Amino acid sequence: MIVRGQRFGVVTQFSSDSHGTVWYSLDAVGCGPETGCRCTKTVPAMATFQKRGDKWRAIVRKAGAKPVARTFPTKAAAREWAVQVEHEITTGRYRRPARDRLCDVIDRYLVEAAELRPIGRTKRSAVGGLRSALGDLPLRALDTQSLIRFALDRRRAGAGPVTIGIDLSYLGTILRTARALWGIEADMEAVADARVALRRMGLVERARERDRRPSEGELEALFAFWQRRPPREVPMPEMVKVAIATAMRCEEITRVAWHDCDLERRLLTIRDRKHPREKRGNDSTIPLLSAREVGFDAVQIIRRQQRRALRIFPVKAATVSTAFTRACAECGIEDLNFHDLRHEATSRLFEAGYRIEQVALVTGHKDWRQLRRYVQLRPEDLLRPEPDPEIGRRDDRTSLAAARDFTEGVVIPIASRAHENR
Numbered sequence: 001m002i003v004r005g006q007r008f009g010v011v012t013q014f015s016s017d018s019h020g021t022v023w024y025s026l027d028a029v030g031c032g033p034e035t036g037c038r039c040t041k042t043v044p045a046m047a048t049f050q051k052r053g054d055k056w057r058a059i060v061r062k063a064g065a066k067p068v069a070r071t072f073p074t075k076a077a078a079r080e081w082a083v084q085v086e087h088e089i090t091t092g093r094y095r096r097p098a099r100d101r102l103c104d105v106i107d108r109y110l111v112e113a114a115e116l117r118p119i120g121r122t123k124r125s126a127v128g129g130l131r132s133a134l135g136d137l138p139l140r141a142l143d144t145q146s147l148i149r150f151a152l153d154r155r156r157a158g159a160g161p162v163t164i165g166i167d168l169s170y171l172g173t174i175l176r177t178a179r180a181l182w183g184i185e186a187d188m189e190a191v192a193d194a195r196v197a198l199r200r201m202g203l204v205e206r207a208r209e210r211d212r213r214p215s216e217g218e219l220e221a222l223f224a225f226w227q228r229r230p231p232r233e234v235p236m237p238e239m240v241k242v243a244i245a246t247a248m249r250c251e252e253i254t255r256v257a258w259h260d261c262d263l264e265r266r267l268l269t270i271r272d273r274k275h276p277r278e279k280r281g282n283d284s285t286i287p288l289l290s291a292r293e294v295g296f297d298a299v300q301i302i303r304r305q306q307r308r309a310l311r312i313f314p315v316k317a318a319t320v321s322t323a324f325t326r327a328c329a330e331c332g333i334e335d336l337n338f339h340d341l342r343h344e345a346t347s348r349l350f351e352a353g354y355r356i357e358q359v360a361l362v363t364g365h366k367d368w369r370q371l372r373r374y375v376q377l378r379p380e381d382l383l384r385p386e387p388d389p390e391i392g393r394r395d396d397r398t399s400l401a402a403a404r405d406f407t408e409g410v411v412i413p414i415a416s417r418a419h420e421n422r
Contacts, residue, residue, distance in 0.1 A: 047082035049075060058082040062089050073145065100184055102142060103135030108182070109174045118272070121251070121317070126163075126170050134171075139186045147171075147194035151203050161205040168195055168204065212340045213347060214333075221331045234315050234323055238305070240341060241296040242313075246286060247345035247363045249274065250338050251317040257310050263288075263299050273364050286362050293352045294345065346371070 050057045052071065058078035059069045068085055072078040106127060110119065119127075133150050134142070151164050159167075172191045178184040198204040214222075219240075226237050242253055252270050260269040266288040273284045291297040305312050324338040342363075349359045356368060365371040 047079075047086060049078055049082075051075075060085045060089065070143070100139055101135065102137050102139060103131050105139065105178045105184060105186075106131045106135060106174060109177055112181070113177055120274075123170060126167055127174070130167060130171055130174075139175075139184070142186060142190060144190045144193045144197065147190060148197060151194070151198050155203055161203055162207045164198065165195070165204040165206065168198075210340065210343065212335055213344045214336055214340065218331070218333050218336065221333065222327055225327055225331050234319055235305070235313070236320070236323055236327065238301050239313060239320055240324070240338075242298050242301055243338070243341040244345045244348065245289065245291075245294050245296040245298040245301070247342050247349070249342060250320050254311065254313050254315055254317045254320065256312050258307060258312060259310075261302060261312070263303060266299055268298070270364070284364050286364075289362075294348050 046062070047058055047060045050059065055071050055073055056075045056078040057069060057071045058081055059067055060082055061067045068089075070078075070081060072081065110124070110127065113119070133153065134146065137146060147168070151168075154164050154167065168191060172188070175186040175188060175191065178186065179188075195204060222240065223237050239253060242248070243250070246253075246268065248256075248270065252273065255271060256268065257271075260271065262268070268286055268288055270284045270286065273282045288298040288302075291300075302312055308314065321338050328334075328336050346359060346363055349362060354362075356371070360366070360371055363371060
């Protein structure tokens with residue numbers, strides 16, 4: 001293969017034999033295998049830049065390798081990329097982007113990655129949206145501009161900054177998995193650059209911690225709304241009460257089976273509870289508290305349900321969430337979703353006098369940093385009669401010791417009822 005170098009003042013030709021040795025000739029001076037004149041010095045990769053309309057195309061060439069090219073909006077960006085690629089080629093660490101389309105990689109991820117770790121409904125839906133919008137693009141064409149256009153299209157369709165940020169996070173996870181597991185190379189810098197630009201544009205931001213709790217009036221309005229309507233397949237009042245009594249997520253409520261309940265001992269086992277790293281096999285057993293402690297008695301509610309299926313509430317989580325949102329709209333209740341009931345349940349546990357490690361056993365949280373975002377105590381709940389000083393000092397010492405054990409990773413099971421510890 002003969003390549004003309006642009007970095008020398010005279011016309012220089014390079015060629016390499018089957019062993020990878022670089023031979024050269026300078027002007028009329030012949031040099032090659034037949035003359036015994038060879039160059040043992042590594043030939044550097046060379047970059048050229050071409051202006052195409054309002055964009056710049058960088059082309060990196062090296063003897064014995066195919067040229068690598070990519071287009072950028074500015075010459076500075078093209079030069080920065082070229083320097084990085086030149087270094088990777090020279091050090092032998094460069095891997096050419098794959099010819100795969102993004103949809104092929106996503107399909108493989110949904111099949112093979114799901115075998116290692118289950119993929120939730122929300123994530124699977126978001127990944128499906130990525131496939132529909134960007135799936136036809138080859139990985140080598142997945143650049144910063146295409147991701148920004150995707151974000152703008154999502155914004156025009158009504159997606160918020162948090163949702164767009166989650167989409168980009170999922171895309172980054174897919175590309176990193178493809179590189180690590182299957183050796184499929186993609187431009188990870190494009191995702192990072194797009195995220196930075198979109199954050200400055202206000203199109204990407206972190207999720208804000210919610211502090212929304214339903215008021216007693218709002219709950220009464222919802223129960224009255226469902227009471228006026230004819231009986232339906234989804235028992236919304238009972239599911240709302242169970243959510244507040246157990247602090248379970250909507251998907252966890254709809255997955256609980258009859259054999260997971262020990263109503264005589266007032267215990268319930270939640271299978272594959274949500275966890276950032278260990279969802280499969282992350283089972284958790286929680287106590288079913290009484291109405292005097294959390295407002296509703298989950299045992300009595302469960303006993304009233306008909307045994308018509310393996311699950312206690314044989315409905316889809318999405319159906320429950322949609323029905324709750326529609327009921328709030330009909331009642332004029334703003335900014336309230338089903339997951340806010342988990343906030344309500346956690347706050348009620350603290351208001352009932354349970355300690356940190358006891359509340360964590362119910363909610364499934366592993367440390368206080370995760371648990372505290374669900375706690376929204378009302379100021380009026382602190383305005384109680386002054387307790388006996390001696391009892392207060394003893395309780396304070398107990399609570400401080402429990403908090404210290406909890407933050408160190410020691411979760412103590414609930415050994416007695418909350419009213420016995422007060």
